[in-house]
Amino acid sequence: MEVAFLGLGSMGKAMAERLLTQGFALRVHNRTRTKEKSLVARGARPFATPRECVRGADVVVTMLSDADAVWSVLEGKDGALVTFAAEKRKPRAVLVDMSTIGREEACAIAKAVEASGARFVDAPVSGSVAPAADGKLLALVGGTMKSVERALPVLEALCRKILHAGPPGQGQALKVVLNGMGAHHLVALTSMLALGERAGLARDVVIDAFTSGAFATPSYVGKRAKLLAEDYTPEFSLALALKDVKLAAQLQDDVGLELPVARAVVREIEAGVREGLGGLDLFALEKRYRSRT
Ligand SMILES: NC(=O)c1ccc[n+]([C@@H]2O[C@H](COP(=O)([O-])OP(=O)(O)OC[C@H]3O[C@@H](n4cnc5c(N)ncnc54)[C@H](OP(=O)(O)O)[C@@H]3O)[C@@H](O)[C@H]2O)c1
Structure with a gap:
């Protein structure tokens, strides 16, 4: 399974490392590109833009500060939505946003992602850097059963427990x-x-x-x-x-x-x-x- 990971801050870096140790083929992008280096040394493939990073990925994970940051990797000519729209005819990718951004923004982002042809799951997490590195987070998940099922291999590699709270946005709630x-x-x-x-x-x-x-x-x-x-x-x-x-x-x-x-x-x-x-x-x-x- 090919996974694209956007956002390599304190949490994102630990989670991306965890996915590498669990055998996922990982594509990575971070706004500050220097933060990609240690992951690249461990086998991840770096990309200059979110648009390139998500190309062909089955699951795209975002782990960013806030809603503005999530929108900034999605929108614009270098954003992930361009690629989702271009890949519409292929099996649909699922975007799993694990940032904490609140329900209102998650619902708006879900709409934009679904309109581009990809699926959306909100899966903010409880637990800090050490549980992230050990795959011991608690995921609070919102999304349709089908979308959540597609995201499961990645969620299970990162989390000790996954709570499906309801439709998109309810994980954030x-x-x-x-x-x-x-x-x-x-x-x-x-x-x-x-x-x-x-x-x-x-x-x-x-x-x-x-x-x-x-x-x-x-x-x-x-x-x-x-x-x-x-x-x-x-x-x-x-x-x-x-x-x-x-x-x-x-x-x-x-x-x-x-x-x-x-x-x-x-x-x-x-x-x-x-x-x-x-x-x-x-x-x-x-x-x-x-x-x-
Ligand atoms: N830390 C925890 O213990 C913890 C636990 C549970 C949940 N969370 C949640 O997880 C999320 C990430 O937390 P964190 O502690 O990893 O934060 P962090 O260390 O501050 O990292 C934030 C990430 O967001 C990126 N970013 C910020 N603004 C951006 C923008 N406008 N465009 C593109 N990228 C942008 C940063 O890129 P740069 O590197 O370029 O700045 C960095 O990759 C937050 O929503 C937080 O509430 C954190």
Whole structure:
């Protein structure tokens, strides 16, 4: 099976490497071309444009920052849609967008992709760089059964579990509510860590309690070493977390459900990004609370 992979950032690179180790023939493209190098050394074929990269591919995976980035690899004279349209008479390729972009944009992209003759599946993932490298992600999938079936070999190579949430866009809806819960956890952990330290508790003792007590979750436990070392090298940046909580706010607007605490979570993360923490790992939000009087 020939797979084209567009977007070799923190997650995309780890996922593309995983597909190579699982024996897929891989075509790759990244806006910043230097990021293709390590994959090419391991057997992937690099292409200068998305249009060339997706040619003849059975499955096309996109793993990009946001909806604008996904549109930018699809549209225009060098975009993937040109190739999908040109290959219309061949068996239809499936585009699996694994970026987190929200339901509204996923539905619009699904329309554009289907109109070009290819199939569309939204499959945003839960899990960070290490699970991506090990094929242990959780995929939250939206799409018709037929499209999802075509994407399955690739999804199964990348994921420990695949949840089919419904038609196109519903994978994104599930991802948005799941990440919304994670954002509440983030604000809870970072603010309570600051409170504990301000109350004179040793940092390692508080972190030990948080990562071994009744409220320990994989998202805290996985950050334990980084939190202890105050290492904020981004695995998932606070700026991306802001994008995700805004998607949750948008979903609230779309369905007419107002959740005040979720709105407060958006304001907290927004303030952290304004204070210059956006490029750091999301747990750097604790700096906002530490510096407060
Ligand atoms: N990191 C995580 O732990 C994690 C976990 C689950 C889901 N996600 C989601 O997965 C997606 C990717 O996250 P990431 O952490 O891999 O992000 P990242 O490291 O910032 O990588 C972003 C990728 O998008 C590309 N890109 C951005 N804007 C573009 C544009 N206008 N045109 C073309 N390419 C563009 C970047 O290209 P350049 O290299 O040229 O900048 C890069 O390949 C996001 O939607 C994120 O929310 C991330």
